[in-house]
Amino acid sequence: MPQYNLDGHVAIVTGAGRGIGRAIALRLAQEGCLVTVADLDGETATQVAEEVRVLGGQALPLQVDVTRNEEVQQMVHQTCEELGSLQILVNNAGIGAIATLLETDEETWDALMNVNAKSVLLCSQVAARQMIEQGGGGRIINNASGAGKIAPGKGMPLGAYAASKHAVVALTKQMGLELSDHGILVNCVCAGIVDTPMWDLIDRETAAQRGVPVGSVKAQAVAGVPLGRIQQPEDVANLVAFLASDDASYMTGQTYNVSGGLLPY
Amino acid sequence: MGRLQGKVAIVTGAGQGLGRSTALRFANEGAKVVVAEMNRETASDTVTTITSSGGEAIEVIVDVSLAQDAERMVTDTLAEFGRIDVLVNNAATFGSGKLIAEIDEADWDRVMRVNLKGPFLCSKFVIPPMLQQGGGSVVFVSSMSGVVANEMQADYNTSKHGLIGLARCLAQDCGEGGIRANVVCPTGMNTPMMARTPAENVASYAAMTMFSRFAEPEEVANAILFLASDEASYITAAVLMVDGGATAIQPSDRQLREGAARYLRRAGGDWA
Numbered sequence: 001m002p003q004y005n006l007d008g009h010v011a012i013v014t015g016a017g018r019g020i021g022r023a024i025a026l027r028l029a030q031e032g033c034l035v036t037v038a039d040l041d042g043e044t045a046t047q048v049a050e051e052v053r054v055l056g057g058q059a060l061p062l063q064v065d066v067t068r069n070e071e072v073q074q075m076v077h078q079t080c081e082e083l084g085s086l087q088i089l090v091n092n093a094g095i096g097a098i099a100t101l102l103e104t105d106e107e108t109w110d111a112l113m114n115v116n117a118k119s120v121l122l123c124s125q126v127a128a129r130q131m132i133e134q135g136g137g138g139r140i141i142n143n144a145s146g147a148g149k150i151a152p153g154k155g156m157p158l159g160a161y162a163a164s165k166h167a168v169v170a171l172t173k174q175m176g177l178e179l180s181d182h183g184i185l186v187n188c189v190c191a192g193i194v195d196t197p198m199w200d201l202i203d204r205e206t207a208a209q210r211g212v213p214v215g216s217v218k219a220q221a222v223a224g225v226p227l228g229r230i231q232q233p234e235d236v237a238n239l240v241a242f243l244a245s246d247d248a249s250y251m252t253g254q255t256y257n258v259s260g261g262l263l264p265y
Numbered sequence: 266m267g268r269l270q271g272k273v274a275i276v277t278g279a280g281q282g283l284g285r286s287t288a289l290r291f292a293n294e295g296a297k298v299v300v301a302e303m304n305r306e307t308a309s310d311t312v313t314t315i316t317s318s319g320g321e322a323i324e325v326i327v328d329v330s331l332a333q334d335a336e337r338m339v340t341d342t343l344a345e346f347g348r349i350d351v352l353v354n355n356a357a358t359f360g361s362g363k364l365i366a367e368i369d370e371a372d373w374d375r376v377m378r379v380n381l382k383g384p385f386l387c388s389k390f391v392i393p394p395m396l397q398q399g400g401g402s403v404v405f406v407s408s409m410s411g412v413v414a415n416e417m418q419a420d421y422n423t424s425k426h427g428l429i430g431l432a433r434c435l436a437q438d439c440g441e442g443g444i445r446a447n448v449v450c451p452t453g454m455n456t457p458m459m460a461r462t463p464a465e466n467v468a469s470y471a472a473m474t475m476f477s478r479f480a481e482p483e484e485v486a487n488a489i490l491f492l493a494s495d496e497a498s499y500i501t502a503a504v505l506m507v508d509g510g511a512t513a514i515q516p517s518d519r520q521l522r523e524g525a526a527r528y529l530r531r532a533g534g535d536w537a
Binding site: 001003172173174176177180225226227228231232235238239241242247248249250251252253254256257258259260261263264265 | 485
């Protein structure tokens with residue numbers, strides 16, 4: 001059941017082929033948005049767009065590499081051509097990498113920074129220019145991560161990942177300021193231990209490094225969550241839908257946790 | 266179906282300002298509302314406003330800083346509605362507006378009693394029934410002053426900082442019992458409390474925000490509603506800044522002056 005009045009709004013969700021991005025795309029569609037489902041993997045984008053159609057919504061699947069400026073421009077252009085003027089951008093696409101900082105090679109660092117941080121700048125620039133031209137304001141919501149606020153704990157070698165996600169939090173602040181005169185509100189969300197393919201990867205690789213059974217790293221992390229259960233992608237989508245709605249009209253430049261109490265601040 | 270359909274919510278300080286807006290919004294979303302308020306007149310006004318538009322509400326006249334009052338608020342709510350799903354710790358008082366060296370012990374005690382001990386007491390008495398029924402949501406109304414300093418606000422700001430600690434500890438202690446505890450930090454709002462603030466402070470507070478304007482209390486009530494509702498079922502120990510981005514940036518003196526001027530132009534320039 002829709003909670004907000006987003007009927008007919010056009011939204012782009014990057015990395016929407018699976019995990020949190022998929023949940024956000026489905027939720028925004030349920031709220032009445034027309035959604036561009038952008039993903040590097042065109043096949044998963046098409047599948048999620050099909051799921052939206054089954055729910056009675058309208059979606060445009062696009063294969064996009066969000067680190068490439070021309071592809072980002074094409075994504076925004078095609079969205080406006082096929083769905084209408086753009087109101088919402090959700091910068092969700094991201095990758096993870098498991099390595100201590102001492103072992104992080106330059107290639108890994110560049111990949112993390114490009115996909116997790118640079119793409120947020122590129123997509124936001126192009127989308128914001130479009131929103132400014134339209135004149136009706138808009139919303140940009142960035143999906144950082146708990147690693148955007150803290151360094152993941154001992155035995156969780158995600159230092160470079162955390163650096164890239166901290167960058168997203170910083171971008172959110174300045175972007176909120178620069179776009180406030182145009183009525184574009186920019187916010188960021190930080191999730192905890194989410195039941196997604198990304199956490200399966202973290203669990204598998206960290207478990208292999210530690211020589212412990214697959215699943216045990218995730219289970220141990222979840223044990224530290226005050227609410228005592230793992231997070232579902234829909235939990236993040238709930239917060240994103242709120243931030244995309246009229247109800248969040250006084251919120252910008254800020255970062256909000258949805259972590260079951262895992263994040264200390 | 267409202268977003269709080271069938272839920273029972275206590276809102277302290279619901280006679281005016283943000284508390285009143287929150288109570289009205291909650292009732293609109295289907296909640297049965299307990300208007301907990303010290304002022305009998307404003308309390309019944311909020312209740313009447315709700316009931317006359319078909320909602321359900323009762324008033325409980327309390328001083329939240331007195332244990333027996335906080336306890337009675339909980340027992341009265343249970344007697345009337347049988348459960349408590351949401352507590353909004355909103356009731357608050359002003360700081361003394363003095364430099365620390367000049368704050369009297371009585372000033373300090375007054376502010377701490379209402380702003381910090383009150384929410385502690387209300388939470389303390391609401392926790393057992395919430396645990397018994399399998400959970401609930403407690404929302405603390407702190408402030409932008411709960412995370413940054415303001416001039417001559419040491420008593421007020423300390424109390425608002427304290428609320429964040431209280432909320433986080435409640436989230437830790439009661440998370441497995443299904444109780445969520447979160448904080449909303451507004452900046453200045455167009456409320457009766459702000460009407461009593463000196464005009465030059467008002468202008469500079471507005472200038473701190475990215476919007477160069479205050480929040481309407483309804484805009485902050487939206488965030489409280491979100492945290493109170495099941496939409497936020499995985500959100501606990503979180504601090505929601507509803508401050509127009511004020512604490513995300515370091516405003517320069519120039520920006521503050523320009524922002525204040527902008528605010529005054531919009532407000533009709535009755536302060537110069």
